[in-house]
Amino acid sequence: MAGRHRLLLENAQQLVLVCGRGEEYLRRDGAASLALLPGASLVVGLDGCIKAVGQADAIRNQFSGATFERIIDCSGKCVLPGLVDAHTHPVWAGDRVHEFAMKLAGASYMEIHQAGGGIHFTVEHTRKASEEELFNTFKHRLERMRRAGSTLVECKSGYGLNLETELKMLRVIERAKQSMDIGISSTYCGAHSVPRGKTATEATDDIINNHLPKLKELKLSGEIHVNNIDVFCEKGVFDLDSTRRILQAGKDIGLQINFHGDELHPMKSAELGAELGARAISHLEEISDEGITAMARAKCAAVLLPTTAYMLRLKQPPARKMLEEGVIVALGSDFNPNAYCFSMVSHSSYLNQHELMKSLTCTTYPMVMHLACVNMKMSMNEALAAATINAAYALGKSDTHGSIETGKQGDLVIINSSRWEHLIYQFGGHEALIDYVIVKGKVVYQNERCGTMSSY
Numbered sequence: 001m002a003g004r005h006r007l008l009l010e011n012a013q014q015l016v017l018v019c020g021r022g023e024e025y026l027r028r029d030g031a032a033s034l035a036l037l038p039g040a041s042l043v044v045g046l047d048g049c050i051k052a053v054g055q056a057d058a059i060r061n062q063f064s065g066a067t068f069e070r071i072i073d074c075s076g077k078c079v080l081p082g083l084v085d086a087h088t089h090p091v092w093a094g095d096r097v098h099e100f101a102m103k104l105a106g107a108s109y110m111e112i113h114q115a116g117g118g119i120h121f122t123v124e125h126t127r128k129a130s131e132e133e134l135f136n137t138f139k140h141r142l143e144r145m146r147r148a149g150s151t152l153v154e155c156k157s158g159y160g161l162n163l164e165t166e167l168k169m170l171r172v173i174e175r176a177k178q179s180m181d182i183g184i185s186s187t188y189c190g191a192h193s194v195p196r197g198k199t200a201t202e203a204t205d206d207i208i209n210n211h212l213p214k215l216k217e218l219k220l221s222g223e224i225h226v227n228n229i230d231v232f233c234e235k236g237v238f239d240l241d242s243t244r245r246i247l248q249a250g251k252d253i254g255l256q257i258n259f260h261g262d263e264l265h266p267m268k269s270a271e272l273g274a275e276l277g278a279r280a281i282s283h284l285e286e287i288s289d290e291g292i293t294a295m296a297r298a299k300c301a302a303v304l305l306p307t308t309a310y311m312l313r314l315k316q317p318p319a320r321k322m323l324e325e326g327v328i329v330a331l332g333s334d335f336n337p338n339a340y341c342f343s344m345v346s347h348s349s350y351l352n353q354h355e356l357m358k359s360l361t362c363t364t365y366p367m368v369m370h371l372a373c374v375n376m377k378m379s380m381n382e383a384l385a386a387a388t389i390n391a392a393y394a395l396g397k398s399d400t401h402g403s404i405e406t407g408k409q410g411d412l413v414i415i416n417s418s419r420w421e422h423l424i425y426q427f428g429g430h431e432a433l434i435d436y437v438i439v440k441g442k443v444v445y446q447n448e449r450c451g452t453m454s455s456y
């Protein structure tokens with residue numbers, strides 16, 4: 001095939017397709033055995049989509065007359081789909097390191113929250129922060145996520161709680177959507193906590209009567225496009241009834257339901273989500289057996305968050321039971337000031353403040369898969385399916401993301417290992433393992449070992 005193309009990845013030791021027959025998600029045996037090609041090549045076209053995947057010889061013959069903007073020799077390396085992080089809270093100001101000390105000394109998440117800390121602390125600082133300040137820290141966090149292999153990230157608002165600050169956060173997310181080479185699925189999470197001075201019913205009414213109509217208006221004017229609606233359905237936050245009212249109102253204006261449920265107490269959130277047609281529910285440490293059955297039947301994805309269960313020493317969600325019963329299991333980093341998962345950079349000193357900032361805001365999503373395997377007893381295949389095609393499903397994006405298939409977006413990760421499982425097996429230090437991160441066929445991160453970006 002002649003013509004000009006964006007990218008040729010040649011002769012990968014392993015090309016991990018994840019799936020190859022247009023599957024929307026993988027569950028049971030599908031997630032237990034992933035599609036993989038040895039000695040394979042891949043072509044991304046000028047439109048950023050994958051044009052061909054196959055044995056290296058076959059691709060060489062097929063594209064013998066073609067030219068490429070970039071060719072990467074992948075001999076001895078593995079190529080995987082870009083990771084999809086299905087749950088993050090990456091826009092905020094204020095430092096909560098002191099709360100980590102309180103938790104280590106025995107305080108529970110809810111005790112800190114009820115004493116005015118936790119989400120309330122972050123709300124106070126986020127309300128005061130300028131839009132520019134929020135954008136700059138968010139941008140650095142996204143860059144670090146991308147370096148760790150994430151190419152599509154769900155990003156929530158939820159540290160404003162009043163309309164003004166929720167919109168400020170959503171504008172910041174929208175700006176990144178428009179200006180950065182990373183996929184973003186945005187979530188309105190105005191019901192992340194009951195704001196000070198309001199009851200849960202008053203907050204629910206405010207969201208339904210004021211926030212959601214404004215979001216609808218901004219969508220129509222093309223200013224902000226929100227994808228999902230979220231509520232923290234929890235004892236002492238939003239009960240089942242308020243959660244139902246908010247989610248239904250969000251669904252009525254075209255948002256996908258994707259919410260926090262059954263985290264600290266059994267709330268019957270899973271049953272509610274299945275009934276409302278939720279796309280996904282996160283956490284689920286306290287899910288009931290009936291909730292598992294309902295989610296499997298409704299094809300409602302379970303977004304499991306291993307960092308939070310680890311950080312707060314919660315009981316682990318019943319991942320094995322969910323997998324066996326046919327729930328679509330996805331993963332998320334839950335990056336937020338409570339679950340602050342970062343890896344130290346390999347350099348021993350920082351060049352400047354900018355470098356320091358970047359190093360401090362690294363969410364290592366491969367670490368999340370590692371925790372899912374060790375603490376939730378998932379296999380490496382199940383963890384990778386959960387962090388790719390199933391996470392894409394949780395965001396309603398498995399037609400374009402989550403696997404290496406012709407026609408999908410060319411979002412890819414190249415690792416310097418001849419076996420892909422090293423991405424999960426090695427915990428921490430991913431900056432030494434990940435060679436390239438690619439979005440729409442464009443290299444957006446390149447390890448220093450592979451030369452400098454400016455030389456291309």
Ligand SMILES: N=CN[C@@H](CCC(=O)O)C(=O)O
Pocket residue numbers: 089118119122232260263308334336337338339
């Ligand atoms: N549980 C609610 N929300 C977040 C935590 C937010 C925070 O503590 O700032 C979560 O998913 O873990």
Ligand SMILES: [Zn+2]
Pocket residue numbers: 087088089260282334336
């Ligand atoms: Zn969360």
